[in-house]
Amino acid sequence: MEIALSLHKSQTPLLGTSSRGSLSFSGRCFVSKVANWSHPFSRICCSSMDQTLKPKPKKVEYMERLVTVLNHNQIMKTFPSRLCSQIEKLVLCNRYREAMELFEILELGHDGFDVGGSTYDALVSACVGLRSIRGVKRVFNYMINNGFEPDLYVMNRVLLMYVKCGLMMDARKLFDEMLERDAASWMTMIGGLVDSGNFSEAFRLFLCMWEEFNDGRSRTFVTMIRASTGLGFIQVGRQIHSCTLKRGVGDDNFVSCALIDMYSKCGSIADAHCVFDQMPEKTTVGWNSIIASYALHGYSEEALSLYYEMRDNGATIDHFTISIVIRICARLASLEHAKQAHAALVRHGYGTDIVANTALVDFYSKWGRMEDARHVFNRMRNKNVISWNALIAGYGNHGQGEEAVEMFEQMVREGMIPNHVTFLAVLSACSYSGLSGRGWEIFYSMSRDHKVKPRAMHYACMIELLGREGLLDKAYALIRSAPFKPTTNMWAALLTACRMHENLELGKLAAEKLYGMEPEKLCNYIVLLNLYNSSGKWNEAAGVLQTLKRKGLRMLPACSWIEVKKQPYTFLCGDKSHSQTKEIYQKVDNIMFEISRHGYVEDNETLLPDVDEEEQRILKYHSEKLAIAFGLINTPHWTPLQITQGHRVCGDCHSAIKLIAMVTGREIVVRDASRFHHFRNGSCSCGDYW
DNA sequence: GTAGGGTTAG
Incomplete structure (x- = not known):
């Protein structure tokens, strides 16, 4: 075994193999006769997904009547076998619900008829398809009652059903009790552990399996690559990668796609691209994986150009591709590309895909185009x-x-x-x-x-809610009453509220808590500094500035950019490097004059009171204002302006942009790293989000 | 002979 893993120390020792060939966990041996086990089912509560299978009283009556009629009929003798073949046919064409309805007739009328392995298999498949625990319980009870010994194949299917339904405890119990296990049993169990996020346990089982079955098929490695992705240790992933190469399955499409995903999620886009380059045949999933990788790392433009490359190469675009592209558009705030993706969605016949449509709802929602979002949402068949x-x-x-x-x-x-x-x-x-x-x-x-x-985020919302109303003591009380250690989000919400309502005492307390938790985070100091400034506490403000100096924390110059005719233009605060500088500054001054007539008062509060007058003057030319002025000069009057900022919008800019949207009649979307601020005709509806 | 595998959305 080529893989050496260092797993967490708190884990229980590796599985041991008992003399009877079955595995024991934590010293307990779970060998029992399979036919006797009814306990995994007895504890299972009915899943909500089973609602449709629950026979309604009327339906039971109908069934009983039907069975009575049939009982009196000569058909009865041949009926069960016909029923069985009908069940198998229905399962073959994925009509699971109907198959289970026919099984209900069997249960009611033919208890005692051993339907045979293939029908049991079909019935378990139907339950797997329906994710119906209750169904599989019924099938299994029928099986046991009729003396049918489930074979390995059926057992694996039941195990799979538990895993697919997320019942990992039951799956584990069943797995432990199985007298016979093959590679499929092991990998079903391991795959389930990976799906449920128990990655180290998945590796432990894998190592045990490896001793029993040296199963070096590609699909085994794919599962273990997924486990490495979950663990987040690129070294583990690399070892699995080298195993695939040694076993000669490194070129397998499934393996390559899993590797691209693993390398990208473990932080190495270069390795991901290397795997993609080496794919002998670039499949749709391969393209999707690499595009998603670039998008994940924030390389939205690169991801989008890869998408166009994929299209030009004649690769098939599927609903995954379109979902990824829509997500990229949401990040780029690119309505034009998103509209194209929306059209492609319908054109390629994925108009009903739940994920792609959800991505569209998200896109339009982020843009504030709520009518469009609602329209897409209302048309979705499944949500x-x-x-x-x-x-x-x-x-x-x-x-x-x-x-x-x-x-x-x-x-x-x-x-x-x-x-x-x-x-x-x-x-x-x-x-x-x-x-x-x-x-x-x-x-x-x-x-x-x-x-x-x-969770902490919900508490933070409530603290913000109280804070907005000025109920600061209640907000503080809520923080103290939380059943866990208050997080930075919660203190930050309180601090912001204190700044809003000029509560120095509580603000200081919140800020101190934050300093303790995030000593290097500049914005915590700035909020307190502004609170001191606005309350006229100059000495305290100077103290905060000194702390900043001592810690070497500096404000980074604010930067914003706007895309005009697919070309981004970047602006710094007080930037004069652009060729249209004169016009831009003129425009800003005009707008400022215009909005001052609508009540805009320039915020003279400065973060750094010791800067000279000239610098003060420059500082009021915020990068967002310059970008907006540039947009107003260079784009047609009906297009919305999309401004991206590399920082958080400040209060002054916030009210200014709101007014600019109103006086110019332009729609302005300002977005930062994580969220959008949307301004339309003067109404603004954004807030800080964590 | 059957079953266990990759990419997407908040």
Whole structure:
């Protein structure tokens, strides 16, 4: 075995092999007669996915009547075998629900009829397809009651079903109890561990398996490459990579794609590209993997040009490709490319794909084009929790808090189970829109009604909500009442609220907590500095400045850029390097004059009170303002301006841009690394997000 | 002879 792994010390020792050839875990041996095991099922509660299989009273009546009629009929003698062949046919064409309905007739009318291996196999397949624990329990009970000894194949299928349903405890129990195991049993179990995020355990089992089966087929390595990706240790991934080369499966398409993904997620885009270059045949999945890799590392333009290269090379574009491209467009704020991707989605026949459509909802939501987002969402035939979350977050981030709450309520009514992201979206929507009462109701309902434990982010939302209302003591009390150690997000929310409401004492406390946790983070000091400045506490402000100096923390010059005719133009604060400098400055001055008539008052609060007058003058020419002026001069009046900033928008700029959007009638989208700020006709709906 | 594998969305 070529792989040497250093796993976490707290792990229990490796599996041992008992004299009977079965594995023992933690000293306990789980060998028992397979036919007797009914316990894995007895503890299983019915999955919600089983609802459709639950016979309705009327349906039972109908079935019983049907069976009674059949019992009185001569057909009865030949009927079960016909039923079986019908079940197998239905499973072959993926009509699992109907297959299980026929099985119900068997259960009701033919208990005692041993249907035979192939039908059991088909029935387990149907349950796997339906992810139905209750179904497999029924099939298995029928099997055991009729004296059928499940063979290895059927056992593997049941194991797979547990794994696919995420019931890893049951899967493990079954796996331990299996008298016979082959490579498929091992890799099903290991794959399940990888899917459930238990990567080190997956490696432990893999090492055990390797002693028993030296299974060097490509699909085994693919699973272990995924495990390396999950572990995040590139060295482990490299060792698996070298194993694939030694075994001669390094060129396998599946292996290559898994490797591209692994190298990219472990931080090496160069290695990922190297694997891609060496692929003998560049498949769609290969292209998708490399495009996604570039996108993951923030190389959006490169990713997009790879997509065009893929298209030009005649590779098949699939729904994965389009989903990735839409995501890239969201990051580039490129409406034009996104529209093309939307069209390609429909043209290639993936108009109903849930992931691609969710990516579109997300794209339009990020852009603040909520009508478009809603339109795509409404047309989706299938929606999952992520689709709902994207829409709710969209409404929330663009100031439509009531719509966000409404969608949340509709989601719950329709039986979709909200997760922690849903609550983050709806709570921050309540916070931004000042829906305090509703926010609290939802916060309390999280663990009570939806069994979702509030995390630090949810607390931070509530602290922000209280902070906006000026209820700073309550916000502080909430921090102290949290059942975990308060995080930086929570203190930062309190500090921001203190700055907003000029509460020096609490602000100082929050800032000190933050200094302890993030001593090198500049913005924590700046917020306190501004709080001191606005309260006229010059000595304290000077103290903060001294701390900054001592720590060598400096403000980086702000930088923003705008794309005009596919060409990006970059501006620094007070930048004079551009050839149109004169016009740009004139435009900024004009706009400033214009918006001052609409109530804009320049914020004279400066971060560095000791800079001279000339510098002060330059500092007011924020990079965003210059970029917007450039955009106003060089783009047609109907196009929205997309400004990207390398920093967080400051309060002064924020109100200025809002007013510029109003007086010029232009739509302005300002985005930073993680989120969009959207301004349209003077209404702004953005807030800080973590 | 069957089953276990890669890429996408908040």
